Amino acid sequence: PQGTRDQRPAHMALREHLFAAVVACFKRHGAAAIDTPALELRETLMGKYGESGKLIYELREQGGELLALRYDLTVPFARYLAMNKITTMKRYHIAKVYRRDSPATSRGRYREFYQCDFDIAGHFDPMIPDAECLKIVHEILSELKLGDFLIKVNDRRVLHGVFAICGVPDSKFISTCSSVDKLDKMPWEDVRSEMVTEKGLSPEAADRIGEYVRLHGGAELIEQLLQDPKLSQNKLAKEGLGDMKLLFEYLTLFGITGKVRRCWGQEEPRAPQLRVLMGFCVPQICFDLSLARGLDYYTGVIFEAVLVQQENDHMEEPVGSVAGGGRYDGLVGMFDPKGRKVPCVGVSIGIERIFSIVERMVKASGEKVRVTETQVLVATPHKHLLTARLKLISELWDAGIKAEMLYKKDPKLLKQLQYCEDTGIPLVAIIGEQELTDGVVKLRVVTTREEVRITFYTRIQKCFDNLEKV
Amino acid sequence: PQGTRDQRPAHMALREHLFAAVVACFKRHGAAAIDTPALELRETLMGKYGESGKLIYELREQGGELLALRYDLTVPFARYLAMNKITTMKRYHIAKVYRRDSPATSRGRYREFYQCDFDIAGHFDPMIPDAECLKIVHEILSELKLGDFLIKVNDRRVLHGVFAICGVPDSKFISTCSSVDKLDKMPWEDVRSEMVTEKGLSPEAADRIGEYVRLHGGAELIEQLLQDPKLSQNKLAKEGLGDMKLLFEYLTLFGITGKVRRCWGQEEPRAPQLRVLMGFCVPQICFDLSLARGLDYYTGVIFEAVLVQQENDHMEEPVGSVAGGGRYDGLVGMFDPKGRKVPCVGVSIGIERIFSIVERMVKASGEKVRVTETQVLVATPHKHLLTARLKLISELWDAGIKAEMLYKKDPKLLKQLQYCEDTGIPLVAIIGEQELTDGVVKLRVVTTREEVRITFYTRIQKCFDNLEKV
Numbered sequence: 001p002q003g004t005r006d007q008r009p010a011h012m013a014l015r016e017h018l019f020a021a022v023v024a025c026f027k028r029h030g031a032a033a034i035d036t037p038a039l040e041l042r043e044t045l046m047g048k049y050g051e052s053g054k055l056i057y058e059l060r061e062q063g064g065e066l067l068a069l070r071y072d073l074t075v076p077f078a079r080y081l082a083m084n085k086i087t088t089m090k091r092y093h094i095a096k097v098y099r100r101d102s103p104a105t106s107r108g109r110y111r112e113f114y115q116c117d118f119d120i121a122g123h124f125d126p127m128i129p130d131a132e133c134l135k136i137v138h139e140i141l142s143e144l145k146l147g148d149f150l151i152k153v154n155d156r157r158v159l160h161g162v163f164a165i166c167g168v169p170d171s172k173f174i175s176t177c178s179s180v181d182k183l184d185k186m187p188w189e190d191v192r193s194e195m196v197t198e199k200g201l202s203p204e205a206a207d208r209i210g211e212y213v214r215l216h217g218g219a220e221l222i223e224q225l226l227q228d229p230k231l232s233q234n235k236l237a238k239e240g241l242g243d244m245k246l247l248f249e250y251l252t253l254f255g256i257t258g259k260v261r262r263c264w265g266q267e268e269p270r271a272p273q274l275r276v277l278m279g280f281c282v283p284q285i286c287f288d289l290s291l292a293r294g295l296d297y298y299t300g301v302i303f304e305a306v307l308v309q310q311e312n313d314h315m316e317e318p319v320g321s322v323a324g325g326g327r328y329d330g331l332v333g334m335f336d337p338k339g340r341k342v343p344c345v346g347v348s349i350g351i352e353r354i355f356s357i358v359e360r361m362v363k364a365s366g367e368k369v370r371v372t373e374t375q376v377l378v379a380t381p382h383k384h385l386l387t388a389r390l391k392l393i394s395e396l397w398d399a400g401i402k403a404e405m406l407y408k409k410d411p412k413l414l415k416q417l418q419y420c421e422d423t424g425i426p427l428v429a430i431i432g433e434q435e436l437t438d439g440v441v442k443l444r445v446v447t448t449r450e451e452v453r454i455t456f457y458t459r460i461q462k463c464f465d466n467l468e469k470v
Numbered sequence: 471p472q473g474t475r476d477q478r479p480a481h482m483a484l485r486e487h488l489f490a491a492v493v494a495c496f497k498r499h500g501a502a503a504i505d506t507p508a509l510e511l512r513e514t515l516m517g518k519y520g521e522s523g524k525l526i527y528e529l530r531e532q533g534g535e536l537l538a539l540r541y542d543l544t545v546p547f548a549r550y551l552a553m554n555k556i557t558t559m560k561r562y563h564i565a566k567v568y569r570r571d572s573p574a575t576s577r578g579r580y581r582e583f584y585q586c587d588f589d590i591a592g593h594f595d596p597m598i599p600d601a602e603c604l605k606i607v608h609e610i611l612s613e614l615k616l617g618d619f620l621i622k623v624n625d626r627r628v629l630h631g632v633f634a635i636c637g638v639p640d641s642k643f644i645s646t647c648s649s650v651d652k653l654d655k656m657p658w659e660d661v662r663s664e665m666v667t668e669k670g671l672s673p674e675a676a677d678r679i680g681e682y683v684r685l686h687g688g689a690e691l692i693e694q695l696l697q698d699p700k701l702s703q704n705k706l707a708k709e710g711l712g713d714m715k716l717l718f719e720y721l722t723l724f725g726i727t728g729k730v731r732r733c734w735g736q737e738e739p740r741a742p743q744l745r746v747l748m749g750f751c752v753p754q755i756c757f758d759l760s761l762a763r764g765l766d767y768y769t770g771v772i773f774e775a776v777l778v779q780q781e782n783d784h785m786e787e788p789v790g791s792v793a794g795g796g797r798y799d800g801l802v803g804m805f806d807p808k809g810r811k812v813p814c815v816g817v818s819i820g821i822e823r824i825f826s827i828v829e830r831m832v833k834a835s836g837e838k839v840r841v842t843e844t845q846v847l848v849a850t851p852h853k854h855l856l857t858a859r860l861k862l863i864s865e866l867w868d869a870g871i872k873a874e875m876l877y878k879k880d881p882k883l884l885k886q887l888q889y890c891e892d893t894g895i896p897l898v899a900i901i902g903e904q905e906l907t908d909g910v911v912k913l914r915v916v917t918t919r920e921e922v923r924i925t926f927y928t929r930i931q932k933c934f935d936n937l938e939k940v
Contacts, residue, residue: 001509001535006550009502009561016503028867030874032479032841033486037582038508038566039471039527057509057537060528062570065471067527080476090842090874091479096508100532112507124877131860139867253860255868371502372560390601390723397498397609398725404500404560407594407602 003101003111009371014358018144019094022116022349025140026092029132031118034091036076038098042066048075048334050174050296055100069098073117074297074331074346081121082335087342088122094351110352119346121332127243130301130327131250133347137305137323138256138284140349146357148308149322152216152288155244156298156326158225161237162289165230166208168201175199177292180213184290184306188214216288218257219248240300244287247301257285293326300327301345307357322350322357368424376427376443378405379416386410388431392441396429403429420446473571473581479841484828488614489564492586492819495610496562499602501588504561506546508568512536518545518804520644520766525570539568543587544767544801544816551591552805557812558592564821580822589816591802597713600771600797601720603817607775607793608726608754610819616827618778619792622686622758625714626768626796628695631707632759635700636678638671644766645669650683653760654776658684686758688727689718710770714757717771727755763796770797771815777827792820792827840894846913847895848875849886851902856880858901862911866899873899890916 007015045056045068057069070076073093081089094116101111118136120129134151141149159180160173168176179195188210195206212231215221222245231237251257293302305323325347332342362369378393380386386409396403404425406416413430420428430442440453477485515526515538527539540546543563551559564586571581588606590599604621611619629650630643638646649665658680665676682701685691692715701707721727763772775793795817802812832839848863850856856879866873874895876886883900890898900912910923 001507001511001537004507004509006507006554007503007505008554009504012503012505027843028870028872030842030844030872033477033482034479035477035482037471037474037476039474039568039582041471058530058532059539060530062528064570067471084476084478098509100534112509120877122877125879128856128877128879135864135867250860253857254864372500373497374500386598387723390598390720394605394724397605400498402498402500407590407592407598409595409598 001111005110010369011355011359013369013371014362015355018351018355018358019116021143022140022351023092023094025136025143026116026118028139029090029118029136031090031092034077034080034093035095036070036073036080036093038070038096039067040070040076040079042068044068044079044335045071045075048297048331050294052099052294057098057100070095071099072097073115073348074119074328077117077119077121077346078328078331078342078344079335081332081342081344086121090118090120092116092118113352116349116351117346118349119344121342121344123343127246127250127301130243130345131247131254133325133345134247134251134285134303135254135256137303137325137347137349138254141305141322144354144358146307146322146354149284149305150308151285151303151305151323152291153244153247153285153301153303154288154291155240155301157236157240157300158244158289159292161231161234161240162209162212164236165234166212167205168209172199172201174296176201176209178294180209180290181292181294183213213290216286216290218283218285218287219245219252221287222248243301248287251285257283293324297328297331298326299329302326303347320350320353322353324348324350370424372404372423372425373402374404374423374425375402376404376429377416377420377425378403378429378431379413380411381413381430381432383410385431385433385436388436392429392431417446471581475580480839481825481829483839483841484832485825488821488825488828489586491613492610492821493562493564495606495613496586496588498609499560499588499606501560501562504547504550504563505565506540506543506550506563508540508566509537510540510546510549512538514538514549514805515541515545518767518801520764522569522764527568527570540565541569542567543585543818544589544798547587547589547591547816548798548801548812548814549805551802551812551814556591560588560590562586562588583822586819586821587816588819589814591812591814593813597716597720597771600713600815601717601724603795603815604717604721604755604773605724605726607773607795607817607819608724611775611792614824614828616777616792616824619754619775620778621755621773621775621793622761623714623717623755623771623773624758624761625710625771627706627710627770628714628759629762631701631704631710632679632682634706635704636682637675638679642669642671646671646679647762648764650679650760651762651764653683683760686756686760688753688755688757689715689722691757692718713771718757721755727753763794767798767801768796769799772796773817790820790823792823794818794820838894842874842893842895843872844874844893844895845872846874846897846899847886847890848873848899848901849883850881851883851900853880855901855903855906858906862899862901887916 039059042058043066046053049071056071059067073095077091077093094114096112097115098112101109118133120132134153137151159177163173163176176195176199179191179199183191192206192210195201195209196203222241225231226241226245248257291302291304293304303325304321306321325345327343327345329341329343332344333339376396378389378396380389389405393403393405406419417428419425426446428444428446430444435442440455442451442453444451509529512528513536516523519526519541526541529537543565547561547563564584566582567585568582571579588603590602604623607621629647633643633646646665646669649661649669653661662676662680665671665679666673692711695701696711696715718727761772761774763774773795774791776791795815797813797815799811799813802814803809846866848859848866850859859875863873863875876889887898889895896916898914898916900914905912910925912921912923914921
């Protein structure tokens with residue numbers, strides 16, 4: 001189907017590596033795994049995604065309930081918490097979600113794709129779980145070595161306050177957010193004109209907004225806004241800014257605000273010599289008032305991580321955000337018959353985008369990805385030795401050794417060696433008449449052709465144990 | 471939705487363990503992983519599952535292609551091979567499939583469930599890949615320690631031959647198969663009457679079939695049938711029996727036909743003393759002419775593994791087959807424009823049934839399954855120490871240690887220790903004023919309350935390394 005793809009073995013091997021790194025981080029932070037069905041009741045999903053709701057895949061009515069394919073993992077998580085009356089939980093969930101989007105497969109955008117989510121639900125003291133979510137993003141992006149990154153942080157309440165003091169009515173909050181969110185792709189002038197002509201804001205309101213949403217910085221910017229005569233009078237903004245201040249304190253304790261890395265801006269010179277001179281520092285986490293995020297359900301802290309483009313990054317085009325998330329304190333209550341709220345904060349790792357980046361990096365490096373883990377091929381140098389091969393390979397499997405053989409009665413030795421080279425099998429265990437007579441197996445390193453003769457069967461596992469260590 | 475369920479953390483922890491064992495076996499046999507979309511074109515799935523085709527979930531027409539959810543992993547694999555013109559491949563695939571079946575959730579039968587498939591595609595010498603599939607079933611069932619099992623083996627060609635010499639027309643082959651396949655759940659008399667009244671066979675034909683399909687045994691039965699005056703004249707049956715003979719030779723080389731285990735029949739005495747006396751031996755692999763398997767696409771060897779019930783097995787009802795598979799040489803050709811055939815043989819592990827068995831075993835054992843892997847809780851004995859906790863936990867995460875803390879500014883020590891006991895965290899790292907002054911951390915074993923004081927930060931990782939080894 002359009003917008004979907006088969007994952008070939010080479011893809012799967014890379015994916016397995018990426019998933020393992022993400023899961024390791026989620027487990028390091030004490031999360032438990034859950035899984036929910038890919039099918040949800042249609043009514044569970046409806047009215048949770050705003051405009052994007054039209055991209056939900058619905059099932060044909062075939063008798064029984066009206067069903068749809070899940071659009072993300074957050075709404076099913078909220079449904080799960082409410083249904084099971086769970087008020088405290090730290091969980092991760094890695095699974096496929098479905099969107100009837102116009103596929104942009106070259107940019108890693110598909111109709112069926114994986115999401116990797118980590119969420120903390122429960123009534124806790126402010127900003128402690130929020131800070132952990134940001135720490136997780138930082139850990140994963142550092143570990144995957146994708147290059148320099150920047151995590152933008154904002155708070156929906158601060159945006160609410162800014163829009164309020166600039167004269168935007170509450171009813172236009174979401175649509176104004178969506179304009180502001182485009183500031184990373186469009187210059188301010190275009191965003192301003194969209195606000196005025198499409199969203200119906202007054203030019204004065206738009207200009208006032210512009211003064212705020214183009215601000216970004218660290219703890220000092222939070223202080224500055226807390227002193228802002230107008231903004232500090234707004235209750236929501238004040239709350240949001242107070243929490244942002246606390247958040248940055250915790251992030252500093254986690255050691256991720258202070259670290260800066262040399263990085264290139266947008267107007268860097270081409271010549272490498274000049275680049276060295278022009279190298280400058282940027283923080284990895286930054287308070288950015290232009291960050292708004294599309295989804296309706298966010299109520300507090302929001303964040304998004306982007307990769308900072310560099311000369312040697314093999315990216316033909318910007319990859320956009322590689323992680324994002326925020327606080328959604330109202331969503332669980334929507335599924336509870338009594339509307340009981342369970343505050344939540346979570347992060348979603350953009351694994352598909354990360355995957356396309358890593359795939360391009362691997363391609364550029366010319367490295368060959370092995371798709372199997374086979375350690376040894378069991379081979380015979382001449383005819384009528386199938387019995388010996390079957391016995392030996394069975395022995396190896398039972399000893400836990402990853403072994404293959406060609407499914408031919410009498411394969412040529414050359415074909416067997418060729419198979420090792422094609423698939424990257426490092427060792428070949430050769431058993432011929434002579435070896436059978438002597439009760440040994442000849443073990444050959446495929447690349448160097450070095451050989452050792454080892455005693456048949458009983459000692460073979462020990463031998464492999466030692467080889468592993470080398 | 472009906473027939474689906476959420477997987478809670480305790481389920482997920484067990485599942486992870488089972489999947490890991492299955493994947494390890496598949497990798498040991500040199501298989502590469504692939505993944506295909508859960509969505510397939512409707513036309514890809516239609517006409518591949520016979521009667522069961524009506525259980526396919528279809529998507530609502532929302533513009534674009536007509537889609538359906540995959541029903542198994544075999545048809546998508548055949549589609550994948552044909553689409554990519556692959557003629558040789560050994561792959562595994564673990565993923566969810568969807569069936570609009572009447573759910574019997576107590577018996578582990580759901581509308582959304584996992585399949586774990588291993589398949590070998592390619593033109594090879596007879597029975598070598600087929601034998602490997604049976605070896606895999608044997609390895610996995612042995613490793614998971616589910617109790618005694620029996621793998622029944624048959625060949626569709628032998629059944630064809632038997633039906634032919636008993637006077638069953640070709641057009642009634644599939645429907646006769648489906649009657650025969652019920653012999654493990656129904657007595658022969660009922661199967662016979664179904665054949666005569668529902669399937670329209672003559673009583674004489676049914677009786678003749680009965681003489682064959684109630685046979686089961688080992689290599690000696692194959693010899694006996696090869697000598698059978700009528701059956702040996704049938705070309706298909708002769709081919710099938712010849713391959714069965716070869717298969718059992720290979721299985722013997724793999725060391726899995728000779729092994730017998732003490733096991734209990736259906737009429738065993740209740741008293742344990744008598745049971746010991748009555749204990750007898752059964753093979754783990756057996757040629758069983760009553761095995762027919764429902765699916766249309768099998769063309770040669772077919773097999774199915776069942777658990778042999780025992781006194782102490784915690785099963786309220788029979789669990790049916792826990793693995794099954796066979797040879798399907800025609801399926802890939804159905805997707806190739808030129809009808810080029812790629813012979814395939816594969817096995818599907820019934821992971822959902824195995825999961826319900828293991829779940830019941832764990833429940834009966836009273837063992838508590840940990841849902842997280844957290845090694846240490848970072849705790850403080852009194853107020854105003856959040857900063858110290860945040861710093862220490864960050865240090866631990868960065869050192870790769872799985873650590874948690876309570877998301878409260880000033881949690882009570884008792885609450886923190888209680889959390890460890892509830893969730894099975896083995897260690898607690900306590901940091902108070904005294905420890906801060908001395909530059910140490912108090913590390914306590916939760917169960918024994920034994921404590922050590924270790925030097926702050928720098929040595930903590932080394933300390934954990936040593937603890938791992940104990």
